[in-house]
Amino acid sequence: xxxxxxxxxxxxIPVEGEITVPVGSHSPDEDFSTLDEPVRDTIMRDLKAVGxxxxxxxxxxxxxxxxxxxxxxxxxVLCVSLALMLQGGSADSRDDGGPQFAEVFVxxxxxxxxxxxxxxxxxxxxxxxxxxxxxxxxxxxLTVAMLVCRLVLLAGSGTISFIIRLIVVIAMFGxxxxxxxxxxxxxxxxxxxALVVYPIFLFYFVISWMILTFTPQ
Amino acid sequence: LAYLAMYLFAEFDDAAxxxxxxxxxxxxxxxxxxxxxxxxxxxxxxxxxxxxxxLLGTNDSDKMELLAGQKKSAPFWTFDYYQTFFDVDTxxxxxxxxxxxxxxxxxxxVRLYIRSNPDLYGPFWICATLVFTIAVSGNLSNxxxxxxxxxxxxxxxxxxxxxxxxxxxxxxxxxxxxxWGFLMWRNSKVMNIVSYSFLEIVCVYGYSLFIYIPTAxxxxxxxxxxxxxxxxxxLCLSGSVLVMTFWPAVRDDNxxxxxxxxxTIVLLHALLSVGCLAYFFDAPEVEVPAPIIPAxxxxxxxxxx
Numbered sequence: 104x105x106x107x108x109x110x111x112x113x114x115x116i117p118v119e120g121e122i123t124v125p126v127g128s129h130s131p132d133e134d135f136s137t138l139d140e141p142v143r144d145t146i147m148r149d150l151k152a153v154g155x156x157x158x159x160x161x162x163x164x165x166x167x168x169x170x171x172x173x174x175x176x177x178x179x180v181l182c183v184s185l186a187l188m189l190q191g192g193s194a195d196s197r198d199d200g201g202p203q204f205a206e207v208f209v210x211x212x213x214x215x216x217x218x219x220x221x222x223x224x225x226x227x228x229x230x231x232x233x234x235x236x237x238x239x240x241x242x243x244x245l246t247v248a249m250l251v252c253r254l255v256l257l258a259g260s261g262t263i264s265f266i267i268r269l270i271v272v273i274a275m276f277g278x279x280x281x282x283x284x285x286x287x288x289x290x291x292x293x294x295x296x297a298l299v300v301y302p303i304f305l306f307y308f309v310i311s312w313m314i315l316t317f318t319p320q
Numbered sequence: 321l322a323y324l325a326m327y328l329f330a331e332f333d334d335a336a337x338x339x340x341x342x343x344x345x346x347x348x349x350x351x352x353x354x355x356x357x358x359x360x361x362x363x364x365x366x367x368x369x370x371x372x373x374x375l376l377g378t379n380d381s382d383k384m385e386l387l388a389g390q391k392k393s394a395p396f397w398t399f400d401y402y403q404t405f406f407d408v409d410t411x412x413x414x415x416x417x418x419x420x421x422x423x424x425x426x427x428x429x430v431r432l433y434i435r436s437n438p439d440l441y442g443p444f445w446i447c448a449t450l451v452f453t454i455a456v457s458g459n460l461s462n463x464x465x466x467x468x469x470x471x472x473x474x475x476x477x478x479x480x481x482x483x484x485x486x487x488x489x490x491x492x493x494x495x496x497x498x499x500w501g502f503l504m505w506r507n508s509k510v511m512n513i514v515s516y517s518f519l520e521i522v523c524v525y526g527y528s529l530f531i532y533i534p535t536a537x538x539x540x541x542x543x544x545x546x547x548x549x550x551x552x553x554x555l556c557l558s559g560s561v562l563v564m565t566f567w568p569a570v571r572d573d574n575x576x577x578x579x580x581x582x583x584t585i586v587l588l589h590a591l592l593s594v595g596c597l598a599y600f601f602d603a604p605e606v607e608v609p610a611p612i613i614p615a616x617x618x619x620x621x622x623x624x625x
Contacts, residue, residue, distance in 0.1 A: 200477075202478045221406075221441070224441075294410055296410070298410050301445065305449060316474075316476040
């Protein structure tokens with residue numbers, strides 16, 4: 104550009120202004136650094152978020168809190184507690200018994216990943232971790248069912264206890280499936296909803312089967 | 321050009337014979353690698369195929385057929401490439417399942433339902449359902465068979481789930497691979513009119529396994545005769561889907577090779593179902609023979625049941 108070779112910024116004119124672009128709203132994290140706050144506050148904030156999501160699962164309404172602020176703490180806690188409670192059901196050395204800890208873990212996480220991939224491949228608009236978050240949190244009713252089953256089994260293992268356990272597991276299985284469907288179904292194309300809901304049904308059915316067939320030694 | 325003309329006339333002969341026998345039959349569609357004849361081919365048959373489309377009630381137009389060659393253009397390392405294999409709606413999946421359970425003699429499953437839109441949703445989830453159905457049904461049936469015995473302690477037998485998964489997924493993916501390789505090899509020696517892509521073969525095998533899901537549930541009934549009747553029935557249904565799909569692909573070959581191929585397909589299918597029945601479901605108890613009760617005066621009286 105021949106006309107600009109002699110352009111220079113004069114030393115007399117001060118150059119000033121703001122380099123940073125003003126952001127519309129500051130998120131709370133930018134107001135203070137979490138390094139300065141007491142550890143208790145940090146932990147309580149995360150625990151409150153997890154607890155709020157538990158409440159959302161037990162009373163599934165069309166709120167977006169579960170989707171917007173996803174986290175995987177809740178699913179991890181639920182998965183570990185479920186896998187721990189399913190221990191003690193393994194048989195003797197023939198190892199023909201129930202699932203081991205690693206098997207429960209793998210089934211839950213691998214199953215959730217496969218269902219998420221399936222819904223994304225079918226054209227869903229939900230993000231990968233949001234879907235994992237919802238599927239993990241909706242294991243909560245089944246964890247409650249496992250707790251109830253273990254308590255009932257402490258009382259006895261006859262036919263009546265089996266019927267009680269059957270009813271509880273079926274009810275919680277329905278609750279889990281309905282809760283996760285309520286959160287996930289909206290993000291799917293309308294003519295493929297059944298294709299997305301069926302694997303979720305199969306996933307919770309397998310977990311329910313593991314819970315129902317748990318027999319202590 | 322002369323070859324193309326000869327080929328087209330052979331096609332019309334075939335189509336005329338088939339149409340005479342069954343007015344609703346669709347015509348053969350060629351697989352993707354043969355690009356040039358396909359465009360002219362479907363163009364020439366447009367009026368007939370539209371009519372067939374209406375009869376079948378689907379809305380797959382010829383535009384989809386012509387564009388099918390351009391569908392899978394994304395490179396294989398992108399997510400979009402795999403999305404093309406899940407491009408099915410609920411009603412399409414249900415139609416394909418229905419077509420595998422009620423095979424109509426003379427109609428080819430691939431031509432009729434897949435129509436160059438093979439999907440991986442059906443095979444994958446039908447196999448997953450079948451794995452868990454067999455494991456759960458086997459466990460339930462063993463529980464009911466051994467219920468009254470005092471020495472029986474119920475075990476969930478979770479190991480069998482992984483064995484079932486390995487078996488069924490290996491069957492549903494390795495056998496189509498072998499069959500596809502074999503058909504490609506024969507195609508290089510003998511020009512066959514009909515050839516299938518690997519995904520179409522996986523699709524047929526996956527959907528043909530659907531009939532085993534209700535069969536596995538019914539296998540809970542602890543009667544040997546009932547189980548064998550069910551197995552033969554489902555073997556006939558799914559075997560006929562496979563035979564009707566693959567017979568047109570090998571019938572132009574050497575007679576013996578064609579028969580051996582189709583026979584091997586049916587034999588492997590039978591082996592799968594017999595193996596599943598034998599391994600996951602314990603044999604129901606044989607009727608206890610009549611106990612012999614020694615009578616008081618020394619003679620032996622056999623108590624009849």
